[in-house]
Amino acid sequence: AQSVTQLDSHVSVSEGTPVLLRCNYSSSYSPSLFWYVQHPNKGLQLLLKYTSAATLVKGINGFEAEFKKSETSFHLTKPSAHMSDAAEYFCVVTRNTGGFKTIFGAGTRLFVKA
Amino acid sequence: NAGVTQTPKFQVLKTGQSMTLQCAQDMNHNSMYWYRQDPGMGLRLIYYSASEGTTDKGEVPNGYNVSRLNKREFSLRLESAAPSQTSVYFCASTLGGSSYNEQFFGPGTRLTVL
Numbered sequence: 001a002q003s004v005t006q007l008d009s010h011v012s013v014s015e016g017t018p019v020l021l022r023c024n025y026s027s028s029y030s031p032s033l034f035w036y037v038q039h040p041n042k043g044l045q046l047l048l049k050y051t052s053a054a055t056l057v058k059g060i061n062g063f064e065a066e067f068k069k070s071e072t073s074f075h076l077t078k079p080s081a082h083m084s085d086a087a088e089y090f091c092v093v094t095r096n097t098g099g100f101k102t103i104f105g106a107g108t109r110l111f112v113k114a
Numbered sequence: 115n116a117g118v119t120q121t122p123k124f125q126v127l128k129t130g131q132s133m134t135l136q137c138a139q140d141m142n143h144n145s146m147y148w149y150r151q152d153p154g155m156g157l158r159l160i161y162y163s164a165s166e167g168t169t170d171k172g173e174v175p176n177g178y179n180v181s182r183l184n185k186r187e188f189s190l191r192l193e194s195a196a197p198s199q200t201s202v203y204f205c206a207s208t209l210g211g212s213s214y215n216e217q218f219f220g221p222g223t224r225l226t227v228l
Contacts, residue, residue: 009154032213043118043204043219044157051214090156096213100145100164104156 002027004093006105014113019063019078021108023091026072033074034092035065038107044090050074061085086112115140118220120205126226127195135190135223137205145208146188147172147217148180150201157204163188195227 007022025031033050048059055067061084065076074091091105121136139146144165149157159172163182177199179191188207192199203223208215 004156034216036217036219041222043221044206044217045219046216049214049216094213100162100170100213102147102159102217104158106154106156 002031002093002095002101002103004091004103004105006089006091006108008108009106010109010111012111012113013081015083016080019076019081019085019110021076021089021091021110023074023076023105024072025074025091025093027093027095029095029097032094033065033067034094035059035063035074035076036090036092037087038090039087047076047089081110081112083112083114086110117141118205118207118218120203120220120223122223123221124224126228127192128228129196131195132191132193133195133225134192135203135205135225136187137189137220138187139205139207139218140186141207141209141218142185143207143218144185144210145215146182147206147208148178148188148190149204149206150174150199151204151222152201160190160203195225197227199225200227201225 003026005024035047036044038044048057050067058064088107088109094102118139147162148160151157161180163169166185205220206217
């Protein structure tokens with residue numbers, strides 16, 4: 001069985017401070033892991049994905065995530081928040097063994113204060 | 115390239131009415147997906163089409179039907195709308211069926227069923 005847990009429904013940071021959005025997963029198979037961002041009233045856009053080539057994955061707009069198999073985590077980080085980072089972020093697990101299945105976390109809304 | 119387009123953007127239905135949500139992609143992708151997004155629940159897969167001519171149920175298929183009209187187009191039909199189907203609907207596509215493939219999302223259709 002697969003599941004995704006985003007540990008915080010809301011995160012608030014000040015502009016220029018680090019961002020940490022936490023995601024834990026469970027999967028019976030080797031997972032494909034993604035982070036997507038959704039700005040208000042928009043579709044989702046890929047930030048980064050884990051493809052088993054490297055445990056530290058770099059994405060767009062300065063975001064990165066580290067795959068930790070021992071902790072079943074895939075936390076998203078950014079060294080310095082920008083006002084434009086305010087959005088909702090989704091951690092996603094996907095597999096295509098025995099049929100396609102994709103599980104989205106419930107989402108974490110990031111607020112950035114000036 | 116327009117990417118993934120969806121029509122309509124907004125729709126209000128009365129209980130029992132029917133409607134079809136349209137989705138098209140111009141990226142020559144093989145796989146297409148329909149999701150619904152409800153507050154606090156992330157996105158849930160309704161149906162998907164791994165390739166032209168095939169469709170499969172996702173996590174929440176009840177009350178919906180789909181048609182993969184050709185490689186570009188994938189429609190979602192509500193035969194008898196219910197208030198529980200009030201949601202934002204997203205269409206997505208990927209190049210192929212690999213779980214590593216990035217999904218490209220449309221802008222969404224906001225549906226209200228009274």
